[in-house]
Structure formats: structure tokens, C-alpha cells
Amino acid sequence: MSNTQGYAPLDSETLPSRLVSLPVVTEQLGEDIRTWQVREVGDGNLNLVFIVQSGTASIVVKQALPYVRLVGDSWPLPLSRSFYEYHALSRQAVRAPGAVPGILHFDEEQALIVMEYLSPHHILRHSLQQGLIHETLGETLGQFCADTLFKGSDYAMDAATRKHDVGLFSGNTALCDITESLVFTDPFFDAPMNRHTSPQLDSVVADIRADVGLKLAAQRMKLAFCSQAETLLHGDLHTGSVMVYEADAKVIDPEFALYGPMGFDIGMLIANFIMAWCAQPAYATESDDRLAYSEWIQTVIEDIWRHFTRQFTHLWQTQRTGILFPSTLFEDQGHAAALDTALRDELHRIWTDSLGFCGCEIIRRTLGLAHIAEYDDIENPDKRAECEAAGLQIARRLLVDRERIGSTTEVFNLMQRTAAEVET
Amino acid sequence: MSNTQGYAPLDSETLPSRLVSLPVVTEQLGEDIRTWQVREVGDGNLNLVFIVQSGTASIVVKQALPYVRLVGDSWPLPLSRSFYEYHALSRQAVRAPGAVPGILHFDEEQALIVMEYLSPHHILRHSLQQGLIHETLGETLGQFCADTLFKGSDYAMDAATRKHDVGLFSGNTALCDITESLVFTDPFFDAPMNRHTSPQLDSVVADIRADVGLKLAAQRMKLAFCSQAETLLHGDLHTGSVMVYEADAKVIDPEFALYGPMGFDIGMLIANFIMAWCAQPAYATESDDRLAYSEWIQTVIEDIWRHFTRQFTHLWQTQRTGILFPSTLFEDQGHAAALDTALRDELHRIWTDSLGFCGCEIIRRTLGLAHIAEYDDIENPDKRAECEAAGLQIARRLLVDRERIGSTTEVFNLMQRTAAEVET
Structure with a gap:
């Protein structure tokens, strides 16, 4: 994909002179680069991210590095992830209008995307630490999932176009490999890059690694992740991939995009809200018990699923233009009612899968390489371990009992029951 | 894929002068093209097939036409199918040595494959009409399925290599489209190209098209076909895609190759044996009641499944070198026994899927565009309809009850019971 011959990473000094030749940039910022202010703000694990401001406007410049930023050049990672991010963003912009930042420019050789600066937005994860409420957040995220998942599948797309896209995204192997290893395998054995709150969680970790039923369940989810090429996924839809301001929310960073199972994005998203929920007791103060x-x-978790099913149902009923469950076989034959059964079964299947992925995500964010700020920022390790232990216990049940947990209410009951048990 | 600029279909006259420049051909046939005898023998639905004989040797030349041969140039079909056939054949030759004809040459522009002439082999379907027994047939076919399905999956392959292959074969859209339409959709409504034995089967056909549970089941199998990119499939593994001579059997014609669900090839194969079984009463004579x-x-059906599971188990235990159920999580942790559960569940899942695909294949070969010689050659339409009706009834149960039918014995009981009912 990416030709690395002419690639050179930007820095705050070189960025203005290198981007001033792009009309799409100077239209925003003006041509006088002396007025441009550049800040490198990348706090993710992989890339360079610059905010460039002039008197007139601001833009974001995101550039891939040929290695994992978190780890350094000992862990190479192809620049082509920028290509996949660009193609995923473009598709999401069409399928879920307004839900992702606008793209101004893509440079494949430089692995660089110039995009809309979201202001005064911040990462959703910070809100979850600070106790900030965003109205309609669950609705926005649930609809985003329904729009992107439905419209990238054989329920909606022309079959040949979809297969072409499956081919296109099949090249994003390096980022899939990260998910395959870090989410589904490494946390379940003593892999070198793992870390956990020790010694407090040692016995829980030992339990998890001895739980063969749990490991089998995780591998079944991995099989689904690797082989169920149902739709174009965001691939990394956690609460660090959502920017918020008041009631507005935008989804960013789809460089892990792949064709995969419908339940993956939703499961990962819900997992991150469950972990934020588990962390809340550690953020309680005298004035706010959280x-x-x-x-x-x-409520956000409930809304995500409710609005996902509502929008998925709407799209199923109005935009089912793909090759699956075609109207020639149902509506045209007076058999429209049968489609309600099909839709219900499909939503149930997505739900079940999403619980499995949810469990894997919680476990890997607690025992694997990449953790979450809500846990990491709890300074008292005993308190942190208590929050994490509750999350792990919920995750185990979600993963192993995913076929038997039928509703968000049952998930909440499990969460409440587990939190109470861990506290005592 | 194929550049059609320089493409020109061969005929018996032009073939020698066009192929004499290929050393790999003249090594076999010699350089004196006056000694070459060319016969066009394609009896399939899509391509030109030539047998070229000289005093010293024989070869087969298969060339794609830019349309469906069975229908004519009103149904265009891309030459690239030859490219996918070549790549599928190459992989099958490595994964199941000796199970496919040897490839001597591939010309992408001419959509042409020169391959080993199998002699004195004939198409398996003819044996099933003539009542010829082939020792070890089920073993060969079951092993072929296990070898190709396991070794093309994330159980065995390097993950990046497999994803590259998923990308490669995702281009075979036109042939997938044929399967998606002709197998999973057209037979279930009054599609223009359908045909069936009429009026004898009219009421059965009406029943099938009114059976919403059956249609939903068929669409679920279509969803699995379109999205479960588990392994490289042959994609058209019926008894017309097998050449036999005595105890030798070779699998040919994988131009429908795609990444799909493990159960598809096995289900299609078993379906064709079930139909051959249903047709037997019509081939009974005074000296042989069949x-x-x-x-x-x-026995062949039983052997296919038995040897499939035996070989799949062997490969699971000895060549599980892919990213799924890795030894780091199981054998290395003293949890090898858990893998028996995983294997059993996986074989059950493949079995269930295969019954669903089996049902679809029987229905489409009886009510869709492409039928089977075993049925078509029964001249008495009442007798033919009786055989076909038995097959259809078996197919409906396999498709709808696929989760409840646990063994080949139960399939045989269903076959016997249904045949007895249809006769009375």
C-alpha cells in the first residue's frame, strides 16, 4: 500500500512549510505560515497528531509513524494503517453523516490525514473520569453502530462492491494482528507485555488463566473476529475513540478497520462503559458519591443498545437493498411478517456476540498491554484492584454466559451483584 | 484481473499452433503438431475443455469463455474465473497432494490452464448412474475436505498470508454471485430460469415457496456463505467435479473458489450423493434392484463424514499452527484436554452448517437452473418426480432441522423414512 520511499515524519517545525502547498489547508489557515501555531497532541498509542491553528481556523493533521509510538521503533507497524483509516473514515462519513470528523486531505505516501478540528471537544474517557454527562450520547453511538454496521453489510450493499471492500481491507493485517493477539490471546496467559495490578489481582489472574471454559470462549470470539466478515467495523471503538462536547459526539481513529462480526464494535464500546462504571467508586468524593x-x-449502555436496535430495525425495514433476505422472497410473496423473525434472530445473534467481545475487551484492558485511564489513574492500588476485580468478574460471566444473558437489564443486574460481592 | 485485449478462444484447429510454443506442452506431446489430436469435450456449463493427444502423451486444456456456455453470450461471465481456478488448484495441490490434477501451465490473458489428463477416469456422476462402485471413494473425498478446509483456515495458516488470500479470492465476485442467486434464492420463488418436473412437482414447489421457515433457513445459510470467510472452499464440490477410475478419485474445476464456511463443500458433496441415492429406484432393472x-x-456419505472428522482431528492435533486455539494457551498450560471440547464443538458446528448447505443444494438442483443427470435422465416424468420429491422432502428437513440432526445415522433414517413415505 504505502510507498515509504518519500515518507518523512512531520514535526512542529517542518509542518507549516510542508503543508502550505495544499490549497485545502491554506483555504482554512491562510497562506501566511508565520501565523500558524502547531501543537503535537497525540496521546494515543500509535501516531503523531498535530493541531494547527491560525487566526482564521484550526485543522488536525494525523500522521502514522512506521512503528508503535507507545513502544518505539522496536515494534514496527506499517504506514498503510493511514490508508485504511482514510478509507474507513470516508465510508463512515457517508453511512453515518456527521458522526465522524470531516476529511480535508489524504496523502498516502506521507501516511497523513488532514481533518476537521473538533472544538471544544475532548476525549470521552476524560468525561467518564470527571463525571461529565453528555445528553443523547448513547443514542448517537447506538445509531452510529447501526448505520455503519448495517450499511457495510450484505443487508445493504451491492454484493460485488462489498466483496471489493473485503479485499481492500484484508490488507490491514498488521492492525488485525494487534487485536488478535492483545485482545484474544495474550491476557489469557503470561505474555511478556502483559501487566496488572499486583499483587492484589494475582490470584484473580491465576484463576482466569486456569479457567479453560473462559479461554475456550475467548478463542471462539477470536474465531468469529477472524472469520465472520459481515461488515466494515471501526475496529477500535472504545471511549478513547469518541470526542465529545456537551451533546455532540464524534467517532475518530478507525485505523483498525476490518471486515468482521457485527457485534465487535458494540461489544467493545459497552465494555469500556462497564469499566468506567466499575471505576466510579474510586472517583467518589465527599460532595459526590458518583x-x-x-x-x-x-443509561448510556441501555441507550446504545436501544438506539442500535431501533435504527438497525429502521434500516432493515427501509434500506434492505442487499442480497440477504431479499424482498423477492418475502415482501413480494406476502411473507413480510417472516422478516420480523429474521430480524429478531439477527439482533439476538449480534447481542450474544457483543457480550462475548465485551468480556474479552474488559479482560484485556485489565490484564493485557493497553489499559484505561479510568483504572490507571486510581492511585491507591487496593482501591484500583477492587474496581478492576469487579470488572473482571463481570467480564467472565459475560463471556461464558453470553448465550444466556438476554437483555441490558440482566447485564445491569450482573454488574450490581458483582460490585456488591467484590465490596464485601 | 484478466486483460481481455489479447484473448482469443481456442478451437480444435487453432489449438496446436497456439500451444506448440510452450515447452511444457511439447515436452509432453512432442513438437510435431501433425501428430496431435484435439477433441473438445467440455460437458460442463461454463468452459471449453480440450483433450490433446499425441503418440507420446495426452494433456487437458481448459479455457474460460467470456460468457456462460450453457446459456450463451447473453450471460457474460468474466475470464478471471480461470485465474481463481488456477490459484485454487495450486493451493489444493499443496494441501491435499494427489487429490487434484497436476497443472502444467497457466496463461492469465488467455484464461487458459493446461493440466494433467486423467485417464481412464470419468465423471463420478456417470458411475452413480451406472451403479459403479469405487472403493475408498468416501475416504478420499472426506480427507480432501479435511486437508483443504483445515489448511486454508486460521487453524493452520499464517494469519497475514490467509488475509492476503481472502483479499485475492474476494475478486471472484461473479462466480459467487451465481451461487448466491442460484443456490440460495432463485429456487425459493418463481425466478425466470427455474425449471422443475411439471405438473408432478407443482404442489410440492408451491409448498416449498410458501414455507417461510424454510426460506428463512435458506437465507441464514446464505448469510453464512457470504460472510463466514473461514477457509478456501472448492465452491462447487458436486459429483460432477470428481473424476474417478476404480479406487482413484480426483477433484477438478474449483473456479467457484472463495473464502467461505467450512461446511459448504461437505454439504454440497453429501447433497449430491443423497440425490443419487434418491434416483436409484429409477435405475433398477430386473437383474439389479439397486x-x-x-x-x-x-456408505460413501458415512465415510466422507467419518474420514473428514478423522483427518480434521489429526490435523488439529498435529498441524494447528495458526492463531486459533494456540498451544501457548492450552498445551503449554497443561490444558490440552480442553482442546477436545473445542474440536468437538467445531466439528458439530461444521456438521450443522453442512446439513443446511446440503438442503439448499438438493432444492436448487431440483427446482433451480442447474439440474443433475441422475434425475434428468429418468425418462418417465412420474418416476422422476417421485425421486425428486423424496429428495426435496429430505432437503427440507435437513435445512430446517439442521441443529437437531446429530449424525449420519439420523440422516440415513430420514432418507429411508422419506423414501418409504413418497413411495406409498
Whole structure:
């Protein structure tokens, strides 16, 4: 994909002179680069991210590095991830209008995307630490999932176009490999890059690694991740991939995009809200016990699933233009009612898968390489371990019992019951 | 894929002068093209097939036409199918040595494959009409399925290599489209190209098209076909894609190759044996009631599944070198026994899927565009309809009850019971 011959990473000094030749950039910032202010703000694990401001406007410049930023050049990672991010963003922009930042420019050789600066947005994860409520967040995220998942599948797309896209995204192997290893395998044995709150969680970790039923369940989810090429996924839809301001929310960073199972993005998203919920007791102060905020987090989870199913149902009924369950076989034959059964079964299948992926995500964010700020920022290790242990216990049940947990209410019951058990 | 600029279909006259420049051909046939005898023998639905003989040797030349041969140039079909056939054949030759004809040459521009002439082999379907027994047939076919399906999956392959292959074969859209339409959709409504034995089967056909549970089941199998990119499939593994001579059997014609669900090839294969079994009463003579032959067909079905599971198990235990159920998580942790559960569940999942695909294949070969010689050659339409009706009834149960039918014995019971009911 990417030709690395002419590639050179940007820095704050070189960025203006290198981008001033792009009309799409100077239209925003003006041509006088002396007025441009450049800040490197990348706090993710992989890339360079610059905010460039002039008197007139601001833009974001995201550039891939040929290695994992978090680890350094000992862990090479292809620049082509920028190509996949660009193609995923383009498709998401069409399928879920307004849900992702606008793209101004893509340079494949430089692995560089110039995009809309979202202001005064911040990463959703920070809100979850600070106890900030965002109205309609669950609705926005649930609809985003329904729009992108439905419209990237054989329910909606022309079959040949979809297969072409499957081919296109099949090249994103290096980032799939990260997910395959870090989410589904490494946390379940003593892999070198793992870390966990020790010694507090040592016995829980030993339990998890001895739980063969759990390991089998995780591998079944991995099989689904690797082989169920149902739709174009974001691939890394956690609460660090969502920018928020008040009631606005935008989804960013789809460089892990792949064709995969419908339930993956939703499961990962819900997992991150469950972990944020588990972390809340550690953020309680005398003036705010965080109980109301914990309830709001539950509401978000409920809204994600409710609005996902509502929008998926709407699209199923109005935009089912793909090759699956075609109207020639159902509506045209007076058999429209049968489609309700098909839709219900399909939503149930997505739900079940999403619980499995949810469990894997919680476990890997607690025992694997990449953790979450909500846990990491709890300074008292005993308190942190208590929050993490609750999350792990919930995750185990979600993963192993995914076929038997039928609703968000049952998930909430599990969460409440587990939190109470861990506290005592 | 194929550049059609320089493409020109061969005929018996032009073939020698066009192929004499290929050393790999003249090594076999010699350089004196006056000694070459060319016969066009393509009896399939899509391509030109030539047998070229000289005093010293024989070869087969298969060339794609830019349309469906069975229908004519009103149904265009890309020459690139030859490219996919070549790549599928190459992989099958490595994964199941000796199970496919040897490739001597591939010319992408001419959509042409020169390959080993199998002699004195004939198409398996003819044996099933003539009542010829082939020792070890089920073993060969079951092993072929296990070898190709396991070794093309994430159980065995390097993950990046497999994803590259998923990308490669994702271009075979036109041939997938044929399967998607002709197998999973057209037979279930009054599609223009359908045909069936009429009026004898009219009421059965009406029943099938009114059976919403059956249609939903067929669409679920279509969803699996389109999205479960588990392994490289042959994609058209019926008894017309197998050449036999005595105890030798070779699999040919993988131009429908795609990444799809493990159960597809096995299901299609078993379907064709079940139909051959259903047709046997019509081939009975005074000297041969075909009962022994019917039993042999059952034995083949049993052997296919038995040897598939045996070889799949062997490969699982000895060549599980892919990213799924890795030894780091199981054998290395003293949890090898858990893998028996995983294997059993996986074989059950493949079995269930294969019954669903089996049902679809029987229905489409009886009510769709492409039928089978075993049925078509039954001249008495009442007798033919009786055989076909039995097959259809078996197919409906396999498709709808696929989760509840646990063994080949149960399949045979269903076959016997259904045949007895249809006769009375």
C-alpha cells in the first residue's frame, strides 16, 4: 500500500512549510505560515497528531509513524494503517453523516490525514473520569453502530462492491494482528507485555488463566473476529475513540478497520462503559458519591443498545437493498411478517456476540498491554484492584454466559451483584 | 484481473499452433503438431475443455469463455474465473497432494490452464448412474475436505498470508454471485430460469415457496456463505467435479473458489450423493434392484463424514499452527484436554452448517437452473418426480432441522423414512 520511499515524519517545525502547498489547508489557515501555531497532541498509542491553528481556523493533521509510538521503533507497524483509516473514515462519513470528523486531505505516501478540528471537544474517557454527562450520547453511538454496521453489510450493499471492500481491507493485517493477539490471546496467559495490578489481582489472574471454559470462549470470539466478515467495523471503538462536547459526539481513529462480526464494535464500546462504571467508586468524593453518574453510565449502555436496535430495525425495514433476505422472497410473496423473525434472530445473534467481545475487551484492558485511564489513574492500588476485580468478574460471566444473558437489564443486574460481592 | 485485449478462444484447429510454443506442452506431446489430436469435450456449463493427444502423451486444456456456455453470450461471465481456478488448484495441490490434477501451465490473458489428463477416469456422476462402485471413494473425498478446509483456515495458516488470500479470492465476485442467486434464492420463488418436473412437482414447489421457515433457513445459510470467510472452499464440490477410475478419485474445476464456511463443500458433496441415492429406484432393472448400490452410496456419505472428522482431528492435533486455539494457551498450560471440547464443538458446528448447505443444494438442483443427470435422465416424468420429491422432502428437513440432526445415522433414517413415505 504505502510507498515509504518519500515518507518523512512531520514535526512542529517542518509542518507549516510542508503543508502550505495544499490549497485545502491554506483555504482554512491562510497562506501566511508565520501565523500558524502547531501543537503535537497525540496521546494515543500509535501516531503523531498535530493541531494547527491560525487566526482564521484550526485543522488536525494525523500522521502514522512506521512503528508503535507507545513502544518505539522496536515494534514496527506499517504506514498503510493511514490508508485504511482514510478509507474507513470516508465510508463512515457517508453511512453515518456527521458522526465522524470531516476529511480535508489524504496523502498516502506521507501516511497523513488532514481533518476537521473538533472544538471544544475532548476525549470521552476524560468525561467518564470527571463525571461529565453528555445528553443523547448513547443514542448517537447506538445509531452510529447501526448505520455503519448495517450499511457495510450484505443487508445493504451491492454484493460485488462489498466483496471489493473485503479485499481492500484484508490488507490491514498488521492492525488485525494487534487485536488478535492483545485482545484474544495474550491476557489469557503470561505474555511478556502483559501487566496488572499486583499483587492484589494475582490470584484473580491465576484463576482466569486456569479457567479453560473462559479461554475456550475467548478463542471462539477470536474465531468469529477472524472469520465472520459481515461488515466494515471501526475496529477500535472504545471511549478513547469518541470526542465529545456537551451533546455532540464524534467517532475518530478507525485505523483498525476490518471486515468482521457485527457485534465487535458494540461489544467493545459497552465494555469500556462497564469499566468506567466499575471505576466510579474510586472517583467518589465527599460532595459526590458518583452514584448518579454510575446510573447515567448504565443509561448510556441501555441507550446504545436501544438506539442500535431501533435504527438497525429502521434500516432493515427501509434500506434492505442487499442480497440477504431479499424482498423477492418475502415482501413480494406476502411473507413480510417472516422478516420480523429474521430480524429478531439477527439482533439476538449480534447481542450474544457483543457480550462475548465485551468480556474479552474488559479482560484485556485489565490484564493485557493497553489499559484505561479510568483504572490507571486510581492511585491507591487496593482501591484500583477492587474496581478492576469487579470488572473482571463481570467480564467472565459475560463471556461464558453470553448465550444466556438476554437483555441490558440482566447485564445491569450482573454488574450490581458483582460490585456488591467484590465490596464485601 | 484478466486483460481481455489479447484473448482469443481456442478451437480444435487453432489449438496446436497456439500451444506448440510452450515447452511444457511439447515436452509432453512432442513438437510435431501433425501428430496431435484435439477433441473438445467440455460437458460442463461454463468452459471449453480440450483433450490433446499425441503418440507420446495426452494433456487437458481448459479455457474460460467470456460468457456462460450453457446459456450463451447473453450471460457474460468474466475470464478471471480461470485465474481463481488456477490459484485454487495450486493451493489444493499443496494441501491435499494427489487429490487434484497436476497443472502444467497457466496463461492469465488467455484464461487458459493446461493440466494433467486423467485417464481412464470419468465423471463420478456417470458411475452413480451406472451403479459403479469405487472403493475408498468416501475416504478420499472426506480427507480432501479435511486437508483443504483445515489448511486454508486460521487453524493452520499464517494469519497475514490467509488475509492476503481472502483479499485475492474476494475478486471472484461473479462466480459467487451465481451461487448466491442460484443456490440460495432463485429456487425459493418463481425466478425466470427455474425449471422443475411439471405438473408432478407443482404442489410440492408451491409448498416449498410458501414455507417461510424454510426460506428463512435458506437465507441464514446464505448469510453464512457470504460472510463466514473461514477457509478456501472448492465452491462447487458436486459429483460432477470428481473424476474417478476404480479406487482413484480426483477433484477438478474449483473456479467457484472463495473464502467461505467450512461446511459448504461437505454439504454440497453429501447433497449430491443423497440425490443419487434418491434416483436409484429409477435405475433398477430386473437383474439389479439397486438396493446394494443404494447402500454403497450411504456408505460413501458415512465415510466422507467419518474420514473428514478423522483427518480434521489429526490435523488439529498435529498441524494447528495458526492463531486459533494456540498451544501457548492450552498445551503449554497443561490444558490440552480442553482442546477436545473445542474440536468437538467445531466439528458439530461444521456438521450443522453442512446439513443446511446440503438442503439448499438438493432444492436448487431440483427446482433451480442447474439440474443433475441422475434425475434428468429418468425418462418417465412420474418416476422422476417421485425421486425428486423424496429428495426435496429430505432437503427440507435437513435445512430446517439442521441443529437437531446429530449424525449420519439420523440422516440415513430420514432418507429411508422419506423414501418409504413418497413411495406409498
